[in-house]
Amino acid sequence: MELLNTSSITDFPEHVILGYTEIRSGLSDEMLSEDEQKEWNGFTNQQRKNEYLSARHLFKEMLSVSGLNSDHEIFKHPLxxxxxxxxxxxxxxxxxxSKKHVFCAISESVDIGLDTxxxxRKVDQRVVKRILGESEWEVFSDEDPILLWTIKEAAVKCLGTGLRTNLKELxxxxxxxxxxxxxxxxxxxxQICSFQELNHQISIAY
Structure with missing residues (x-):
């Protein structure tokens, strides 16, 4: 587990901690809550199980190194x-x-949405047509699709709806x-801060 040094990143939101780790197999599931155990056991894809467990371990490790109370449990809103x-x-x-890593953002004071x-990753330029509205097309049609995608997905994750929201509405x-x-x-x-680090495009909405 590593904390990302964001001190030199202009406009990175204050009071947000950003960490990452490689997706690992063979991690203990003993630290999962009862609800998390049910969710984890419901996954049939082993990669998805590894991602889930790696994310929970990352969260707990970030609490420890950041001096936050380690007794926080993760819950989910209805969506x-x-x-x-x-x-x-x-x-x-x-x-x-992402392909090999899991990232986690934690804040005590501001609501956040993270996408990486x-x-x-090869992304077809046709993706841009599916996510840009008419007013954006002239400005961003030649922009990197990965940048545009992570910006919009970070926003809908902060909103709490995820991809239930039509990205053209953003x-x-x-x-x-x-x-x-x-x-x-x-x-x-x-507000979105989007930057490149660790061979990833990282966008955080707040």
Whole structure:
């Protein structure tokens, strides 16, 4: 497990901790709560089980090295968005998996959504047509599809709906090379910090 040093990343949200680890097999499941055990046992794909367990171990390790209370358990909102809770406080949590790694963002004070993609992943340019609205097309049609995808997915993960939300309903506005705004139907706005590290595009919405 490693914590990502974000001190030099302009516009990275304050009070957010970002960590990552390789997806591992053979990890103990004893630290899972009863509800997590049920969810984990329900997976039939071994890779998905490894991702899930690696994410939970990463979360616990991040609590320990960050000086946060280790008794937080992860729960989910009705649509599946995770958060962590103990008797006294709530933590905002978001996970993202790539080909070989799992990432976790934790915040005590701001709601967050995290998405990551491996930069070497081949993404068809037609993906851009499926996620850009008309007002975005002239500005972003030549942009890297991985950047656009992670920005929008981070936003809907922060919103809590995930891909139930049509990504064309989200409008991206660029403020700098790594800072963006995402508006959803003119009703809600998220700030996005998107940067490249560890051969990944990493986008965090808050």
């Amino acid at each position: 599946g968005k995770p958060y962590a809770q103990n008797e006294n406080e709530k933590l905002f949590v978001s996970f993202s998996h 993609e491996w930069l070497d 409008e991206i506005q660029k403020k700098s090379e790594i800072e963006f705004l995402v508006r959803i139907n003119d009703e809600k706005t998220f």
